[in-house]
Amino acid sequence: MASPSPTAPEHRAPVLARRRLVTRVEPSRLATVLVPCAAVALTLIGGTLLFALLGQSPTIAFHAFFIEPLTTRYGIGEILLKTGPLLLIAQGLAIGFRAQVWNIGAEGQLLLGAIAAGALALALSHVQAWWLLPAMMLVGTLAGAAWAGIAAWLRVRFQASEIIVTFMLSSVALQLLYYLVSGPLRDPMGMSFPQSALFHDAALFAPLMDGTRVNTSLSLAVIATAVAWLFMQKSLPGYRLQVGGLAPAAARYAGFAERRAVWIGLLVGGAAAGLAGVAEVAGPLGLLQRSISPGYGFAAIIVAFLGGLHPLGIVPAALVMALLYVGGDMAMVSAGLSNATTTLLQGLLLISYLACSLFGSHRLVRVDSLTVRP
Amino acid sequence: MIDLLAFLLAGTLAAATPLLFAAMGEVVVEKSGVLNLGIEGLMASGAAAAFVVVASGGSVGAALSIAALAGLVLSCVFAALVLVCLAHQVAAGLAVGILGLGASVQIGKAFEGRTIAPIARIDLGALSELPVIGRAFFGQTPTVYAGLVAVALVWWFLNRSRAGLVVRAVGESPSAADAIGYPVALIRFAAIAFGGVMAGLGGACLTLAYTPLWADGLIAGRGWIVVALVVFGAWRPGRILLGAWLFGAVSLLELALQGVGFAIPSQLLSALPYLVTIAVLALISRDPRRLRLDQPVSLGKTHVPRA
Numbered sequence: 001m002a003s004p005s006p007t008a009p010e011h012r013a014p015v016l017a018r019r020r021l022v023t024r025v026e027p028s029r030l031a032t033v034l035v036p037c038a039a040v041a042l043t044l045i046g047g048t049l050l051f052a053l054l055g056q057s058p059t060i061a062f063h064a065f066f067i068e069p070l071t072t073r074y075g076i077g078e079i080l081l082k083t084g085p086l087l088l089i090a091q092g093l094a095i096g097f098r099a100q101v102w103n104i105g106a107e108g109q110l111l112l113g114a115i116a117a118g119a120l121a122l123a124l125s126h127v128q129a130w131w132l133l134p135a136m137m138l139v140g141t142l143a144g145a146a147w148a149g150i151a152a153w154l155r156v157r158f159q160a161s162e163i164i165v166t167f168m169l170s171s172v173a174l175q176l177l178y179y180l181v182s183g184p185l186r187d188p189m190g191m192s193f194p195q196s197a198l199f200h201d202a203a204l205f206a207p208l209m210d211g212t213r214v215n216t217s218l219s220l221a222v223i224a225t226a227v228a229w230l231f232m233q234k235s236l237p238g239y240r241l242q243v244g245g246l247a248p249a250a251a252r253y254a255g256f257a258e259r260r261a262v263w264i265g266l267l268v269g270g271a272a273a274g275l276a277g278v279a280e281v282a283g284p285l286g287l288l289q290r291s292i293s294p295g296y297g298f299a300a301i302i303v304a305f306l307g308g309l310h311p312l313g314i315v316p317a318a319l320v321m322a323l324l325y326v327g328g329d330m331a332m333v334s335a336g337l338s339n340a341t342t343t344l345l346q347g348l349l350l351i352s353y354l355a356c357s358l359f360g361s362h363r364l365v366r367v368d369s370l371t372v373r374p
Numbered sequence: 375m376i377d378l379l380a381f382l383l384a385g386t387l388a389a390a391t392p393l394l395f396a397a398m399g400e401v402v403v404e405k406s407g408v409l410n411l412g413i414e415g416l417m418a419s420g421a422a423a424a425f426v427v428v429a430s431g432g433s434v435g436a437a438l439s440i441a442a443l444a445g446l447v448l449s450c451v452f453a454a455l456v457l458v459c460l461a462h463q464v465a466a467g468l469a470v471g472i473l474g475l476g477a478s479v480q481i482g483k484a485f486e487g488r489t490i491a492p493i494a495r496i497d498l499g500a501l502s503e504l505p506v507i508g509r510a511f512f513g514q515t516p517t518v519y520a521g522l523v524a525v526a527l528v529w530w531f532l533n534r535s536r537a538g539l540v541v542r543a544v545g546e547s548p549s550a551a552d553a554i555g556y557p558v559a560l561i562r563f564a565a566i567a568f569g570g571v572m573a574g575l576g577g578a579c580l581t582l583a584y585t586p587l588w589a590d591g592l593i594a595g596r597g598w599i600v601v602a603l604v605v606f607g608a609w610r611p612g613r614i615l616l617g618a619w620l621f622g623a624v625s626l627l628e629l630a631l632q633g634v635g636f637a638i639p640s641q642l643l644s645a646l647p648y649l650v651t652i653a654v655l656a657l658i659s660r661d662p663r664r665l666r667l668d669q670p671v672s673l674g675k676t677h678v679p680r681a
Binding site for chain 1: 411451454468470471472483601602639641655657665
């Protein structure tokens with residue numbers, strides 16, 4: 001389509017439209033790096049304008065939001081702490097997204113993982129054995145996958161949109177958590193606060209960096225990245241999954257089942273989110289309470305897109321998103337910004353990315369080099 | 375018992391109204407072939423904006439205008455992403471939804487937990503005093519009747535007007551509409567803008583009439599229920615109305631059951647609307663032939679203008 005070919009003058013487009021957008025056959029390599037960078041830059045500019053709009057000094061707010069977290073050991077630790085769940089969930093979601101399976105309920109799958117692991121830790125509170133934490137990780141992963149599996153089953157069996165079902169299930173999961181921490185799993189000695197008893201040390205991840213809250217669960221996200229890279233870039237099942245997303249008709253012709261893509265996409269995403277839930281309750285929290293995740297499940301959707309749905313691209317994307325979280329917390333204290341700022345910047349980041357993506361998937365071509373379709 | 379019935383009937387119609395406004399917008403958007411998943415954020419912004427206007431002493435008219443404007447601005451961002459930048463509609467909808475939720479928290483921050491006097495109910499004297507049906511049909515806020523008028527107008531627009539036929543043609547086959555010479559992007563933009571205004575107004579109905587207070591998270595998934603409603607209703611305004619009433623009734627069940635004194639965990643009742651959505655969605659979607667008949671063919675697909 002883009003190749004120059006001799007055309008009769010009457011078939012040429014009007015001179016006024018000198019250049020046109022043409023879909024790239026293959027996304028530009030340079031663009032896969034430049035587009036996310038441009039999106040982050042646009043978000044920084046947009047954020048600074050937003051600070052000014054909210055009546056804050058842009059320089060102070062910018063410093064508090066984007067610079068301060070990077071200058072202290074505590075700040076770096078917090079960024080790494082929040083990178084863990086974001087990276088883990090986004091790797092799982094990206095696999096589904098590549099197959100056009102839209103799991104937007106990772107938040108609920110995370111909660112189910114947290115609930116299952118927490119319930120096990122509380123039930124075995126007398127056990128101080130090494131296998132307790134791995135057992136929690138196992139049940140949490142399975143619980144997250146099972147919660148997403150409901151959506152997969154409804155999609156495969158009834159063609160119910162997984163977008164709506166996964167979102168609805170995350171709202172249900174939150175109510176389930178509320179019920180459990182104010183009822184069956186509430187700490188009997190806790191003066192009726194809606195939270196569970198504290199977990200024992202055997203049910204907690206070990207600290208990784210002195211003076212920070214970073215723990216060994218970060219390694220789970222790193223391992224997940226390696227596994228996702230091997231699966232998506234090097235394995236046949238991963239390739240089949242992507243073809244199914246890119247060209248459903250071709251995939252069917254080649255015998256790559258759509259049903260399998262739905263199951264794999266949702267189960268992998270749910271498992272990753274469930275494991276992230278375990279890392280939260282067995283990490284910085286150490287108990288079950290009403291608030292377990294500051295929206296990691298939703299933010300991870302943005303991380304997956306910003307990372308170009310590529311296992312390696314998702315790593316820097318998760319770090320940027322973690323910075324937005326930590327910066328938002330710090331700016332609340334030192335610049336008096338509200339907790340809405342992080343959400344606003346998250347939205348801005350995804351919008352900027354989608355807007356910039358046009359230049360990754362399309363290119364400007366001089367009209368006289370184009371064959372005009374009759 | 376009669377009192378309870380009257381309460382349920384009147385409350386169902388009132389609770390359905392915010393959903394109805396947003397759903398009437400979304401059905402036009404989807405009929406044009408565009409899936410806007412940002413309704414939750416649009417409704418939240420409209421709800422917060424309308425509340426702030428009235429809580430600061432503004433009129434209801436001003437509040438409705440500002441809510442419509444908030445929905446319009448956000449839907450223009452969405453339109454720019456999907457029509458100009460050719461972004462994936464699911465991702466663009468999520469992005470605008472997140473932005474809208476953030477904006478609603480920011481707008482309503484200073485008013486968190488405040489209440490306002492709700493819009494007055496109409497009073498038709500003896501008619502409004504009728505047992506059971508009086509409150510429900512002749513004693514509602516004007517927004518409830520406006521919602522019903524919106525259903526009628528959207529039905530007429532989609533099924534009886536020439537412009538509606540063009541919108542549907544664009545949704546069924548944008549390339550054919552393009553080839554005939556219809557400005558596909560412009561028509562879709564108009565549909566998206568209308569959807570944004572209606573979602574903003576739906577949010578406003580929530581804070582001005584149904585629950586006259588502001589709290590972060592007030593929308594509570596209603597925007598997603600709207601997206602589900604359009605599927606339930608098979609993209610037909612009349613059936614969407616029935617779906618909205620069903621959800622109005624389900625959300626009232628919580629209050630009604632507590633009133634009667636059933637010992638059910640409140641969390642289960644709070645989760646009920648979401649569980650019912652899932653169940654009904656599965657039930658309605660199970661026949662793929664029906665879906666294929668009713669669903670706009672190009673729904674969710676990016677249309678690249680002719681080069």
